[in-house]
Structure formats: structure tokens, C-alpha cells
Amino acid sequence: MLGSNTRTQRSVSSVQLPAEFIASASAAPHFNYLTKDFVIDLRRKENKETPQDNGDERRGVSKTGLKDLLHQRWEAAKKFDAFNYSLNCMYRCLDGQYELSMQLNIERGDLRRKPMHFKNIKEPFNSHRFNFTKLNDREVMMYLKCEDDPLSDDPLDRHLVAVNASPLERDHSLIIPSVNKCLPQVLTPLAVRLAVDLMLLAQDDGFHVLFNSLLGQASVNHLHLHCLYWPYDSDLINRKHESLHDVENAYVIRPPRWLCSAFVFQLTDVNLYSKFKENIFKCVEYLTTQNQAHNLFFTRAQPIRVTGPDREEDRKGLRPQYVTAYIFPRTNMIGAKPPNNFNPAANELAGNLTAYTIRFFEAATEQAVVRIIEEEASLADDVFQNLCFDLADILSARPLGTSRPSKNSLLEGLTSPEIDELRDSFQSFMPRSPTIRDRKDRTQSAPERVQFHVS
Template identity: 35%
Template sequence: MVDCTVFTYTNEDFISDVCCGQQTRSRFDMALRCGWTEKRNAGLFRYHLDELETRILPGPCAYIAQLNIMRGVERRKPQEILSVRQNFDPQQFNFNKIKPKELLFELQKDARRHQNGSKRTCKVIINVSPLEFGHCLLVPEPDRCHPQVLTPLAVQMGIESVLLSADPGFRVGFNSLGGFASVNHLHLHGYYLNHQLRIETSPADPILPKKNLYHLLDFPGGFLFYTQGPNLDLTVNAVCSLTDIMVDRNIAHNLFITRGCPPRRERDPSVSRNGVRVIVWPRLSCFGAKEESAFNVALCELAGHLPFKNREDYETVTEDGVQEIIRKYLLPQEEFRELQKHVMKC
């Protein structure tokens, strides 16, 4: 992958005071938003993304439905996935093959180096088939050709990018292989969604509080990690410990990183979003090529953001209908409880 502008940062750049509805933009936000807009205006996307038609579904979950027909029509054909542990294939499309103009910048934390002295980096590139404004891909160490399996660096860069943003609407997510990942080359999605999500304030029960691990109580239930930084080692290691277990067991999963409230047993009505929630959902695997006409349940949908590719579904979907579809993809409760017991022993 070619060289590009380097965005260097330290822990001092993390934004600690964030509230719902605030319009403040950080240095990171300016770099991402301006760069992304320039790429859009230069015609580098497969379609022009204007403000999306959006409706909030009636019901307590307040699902956010958006109509994005062109993404279903124009996006790159997903790769065929046969295992959560599938090896990287250099013959398939990967992010070392993108056009140089698709690069936005390189994220580089000051003084972050391998033991051998080389810098650990993350390329930020546009998603040429965007879901929302600012939709980009975070690609850690692209030249090392990691398969789509989370690494500590990937998790850390995901959390840190959210901490670098002053916008509570900036989200980061990950789809594992079998969890509707389209490309088997390690990457996370980042984008802006200027609507509150229920998971920002959802109640949670403690599982291993010393590891910042909780059980998300709202549907769809999952594992919740919480941190306010700046030291992320404990949370990063706990997240990777969980995802490593799932990879070993060939359990597909989705991850979503968002600003949110500290976990409590009751819903938090606060508008403060000073911390970061990392939610991990184990789920049933979907192997084979994606069916792009289907309502795919991946990181966005599990978080309550529902991109639709056709108007009929967008206009007629209900909260009950959404939950009925999502429920088909969730890990059965008995298997979830068994996984939780295993995690508690580690």
C-alpha cells in the first residue's frame, strides 16, 4: 500500500468530555470529514451519497432505518467465506489492491512501536460503497496481510479512533468471517450516524467487572466492555481474549464500538458520553457468498442501525419484524451461557 498523509496522535488527543447533540469537532473529525468529502466530490465512490432517507421505527428500541438502495446495487461482490478461521488469500481482493486515491491517511500513535522498533500503523481508506457519511475502513498493518480476525492492535485502534472523535455519532464496528464480513483482510468500519442508539445507555449486569466485562441486557443480548481510557490494555486484552475463544470455536461474531454511558443495572438517562462501550455479539455463522438482496444481520443491525436496500422493506418494516429476523442469527441462549461460563474461567 502506498504512502499517504500521517495523522499522528497521543493520549492527549483523546476527547474526554462528550455529550449527545454536541457539534464540536476534533482534529481527527476534521481530518476524516474533510478528506472523505474531498474523495466524494472527486467521484471516487461507486455512487454519490447524499443525506439518506431515515425513519425511526415506532417502539421502545427506536431502531434507525435508512434507505440506501445504491449500496445494494453497486457494492463489490462479497467473497465466499467458508470458516471463521479462513486463511488470507492474496489472489482475492484485499486492501493492498485499492487505488492510491482511496487512501485518506495513516493513523499512527506517537511512540507506538513493535519490539523490533518498527512502527505499528493503521491505514484509513474510504469505503467506496458507503453506508453513511464518513464511512471509512480502518486497516491495521495492511502489508502484513492479516485475515479478518481481531488483533489487539485492531481493537486498540478501533477504540482509540472513537476516543479521538468529539462527535458522539462516530461509530466503529467489525464483522467476523461468517458474520457477514465481505473481505478476508483485517479491517474495521468507521462512520458517522447522527442518531442516538439504544445500546449507548442499555443496562448491563457485571460478569467480570475487574476486566470491564458486562452482560448487555437489552435485546439482542451480548458482551459489553466499557472504558474511559486512556489506558486501554485491560479492555483490549479482555476483548481479544473473548474473540480468540470464539475464533477457536468457529463462532462468528460482530463488534460495535460507540460512545456510551457506564454500565448499570438500570438504563442511564444521562446525556454524557464520556466513555466508550464495546459490544460483542456471538452469532450463528453464515457461510458461503452473501445474498445481497437479503436483510443481512451484521454490526449495524445488531446495534440498532438498519440500512435497507429496497423501499418496500424500508417503509413496511416494524420493530417486531426486525427482532424476528435478528433472532434467527443469534447464538442460542444455552450456547451463549456456556460461552459466558468459559469466558469467566479464563
């Protein structure tokens, strides 16, 4: 195990491991790549997913493309019993406006590691709880290294891809940035970069990178992201968006165009690579400072539209496919929620659902799914709108609060009779007296009081 002896135990502190030890800590190959290997548009990709030959004959350097190496190493891990179960999933598509897909994965609900209990978005790393320094060597699939633009200035940093012992789909793996630094589950610029780089290197429109914050369905407080393939496209890629106020290349989508609200960024040109990563990090950094749980979903999508029909599918496959990031701010989930029907995390908020019981899998409807997401994840409209105002200020380098309308601006454009009528309507409103049941309900927390069960 990576943390099984005296020397590796030091990796759970702020003291890093000797470089020569880390290099030999695992037999996993290195995946070395160049920024010229990035594919911005899958529709116009050149054949870049070919064996690498950069003149580097050092031991352990991969000569295989990312997609192939990821699959080979994931399949090889089966021989060492690295997984808690064998994938035996069923799928169905739900009727409705959102084109949701649902997977039945009973084993994941029963056999995955019990999620930990968290109280805040930013909790310090705890070496006494499960973390990825405790991985077995055979669970490490590869190390990541960018040849022409180093991922880190620290030569001791090791960025790895490891198996997910309780997978959702084939090749479901964990991306662990700077594993030796033992960072908590809070996105860093490096983590965002790794997510973007892998999306640009994997030449498959079914490949996704996911992130769940603490209080947003993350189960381990050690910085990691997920990468996996999903057999169905998320209908998010077909939806019309709206611009984030006056910010260039920043968008939002919200109900009823999608089942929950999200900030959206898209990489359409290699020259915008740095700005794309910067915008994503600024967004999640702001949500973290607000102690607002969030989920990220990276996918390939057609060019974002702000005009035309609410839904428009690229049936002929002629439009570009760009790396697109959807950031879902969501209600904070205090404590560990055991698997019931399904848990709304990054993949689920994007419309790719995993059911843990055959009963829910067979009986679930789009209406039922939307109701669960509204109760357990969706933010109130006014809360999301305030986040939009603040994020627009941050991305535009304006003082916070600049975009928020003043109280007086809410009445601008109304005539005096309309203002009087509005005032009278508020004065005539009399709230009903609370019943005994109302008073009792207010003493309970929302998750305990509001539950949905499919009969």
C-alpha cells in the same frame, strides 16, 4: 494502485515492502497523535480536537484534528470518483421497545462489491481475491501513527484509513492495520488498539467503529474495521446490563433487554486503557478459537447500569460518555448472502439498520426486524450462557469449565418431592412422531428453510 507494479506485488506475500517505498507509495497525509490527546469522557472533554503542533515539520504530517481530517479527505475522494454511488439516503425510526432506526440505501444493495464466500472464521489470506493492496492511491485517506507509544515495533508496518467505496453514511471509511502484512479478517491486539484509539480521538458521540468477522457478514478476507457516523443514537446506551458473573468491568446484555445478546466492556478511566483492550481481545480471541462468528460495535455510552429500570435515557446530557464495546457472538453464516431486506451485521445488531429495498423500508416493523435477527444471527440462550461461563473463566485466569454448574448443582435447593415431580414430568413426556414434512425439513439447511419476506 498499491499493488500495481512488481515491487508492490511483494506485499501480498510474507515479504514486506522496503520502508522508503511504502513511505512514498501514497500522497496521503500522516495523522500523528499522542496518547494525551485521548478523551475519556466526552462530557468533560477539553478542547483537544485542535490542530496538532508537536514540533514535527516533516512532510505529510497532519496538523488537523482527526474528525476534520477524516471529513476533508473523504470529501476530497469524491473528486476522484472513489465511490460507487452518491449517498442519497432516507431514514425512519421504528415504533417499539428498541427504538430502532432504519436507513434506505438502495445503491449499496445494488452496486457494492459482491461478498465473498467463506467456510470458516479463520481462512488464510488469498492474494488472488480482492484485498486492500489493490486500492488505488487516491483511495488512501491517511496513515496513522502514535508518536509517544508506537503502534508496532516493526518500522515497516503501515496502518491506514481508506475510503469505503460503498458507504453507509458520510465519512464511512475503512481502518486497515498493517496493510503490508496482508492479515486475514481476524482481530489482532493492534486492530483492537486502533479501534479504541480512534474512538478516543474522535470527539463526536455519533462516531462508531465496527468489525464483522468471517461468517458474520465480512465481505473481504483482509483485516479491516469500519468507522462511520450515524445520525441516531443506538438505544443500547440506555439499557440496563448485568455483570458477567464475578468479573470486574465486564457485562452482558441479552433479550428481552436488547434484541440479541452481547458482551460489553466500558473504558471509564485512562488507567484502565490497557485492561480494556486486553479484555476485548481475549473475548474475540476466544470466540475465534470456538469458530464462533461475531460482530463488534464501538460507541460512546453513559455509565453502564446493573440496577434501576431496563431503559433510562440521559435526556439532560449530564452523565459521562465513555467508549464502550459491544461484542455480539452470532450464528455462523456459511456462504455469501446477497442483499435482500437487510443483512444483520455489527451496525444492525446495535439497532442501526440499512434496508436495501423501498418495499422493506416502508413496510418493516420492529417485530419483523427482530424476527429476521433471531433467524439469521441470534444464538440460542444456552449457547450464549455457556460462552458467558467460559469467558468469565478466561478473564479471571481460571481453568475453563470452572464457572459452569455441575449437573448435580442444577438440583440443589429442590426438595425430594420436587425432584420426584420433575423426574415424573420428563418420564411422561412423549415426543410426537415426525411427519413427512418434518423429515423433509430436516434435510434442508436452516437459511434455506427459514426466510422472512415482507409483503
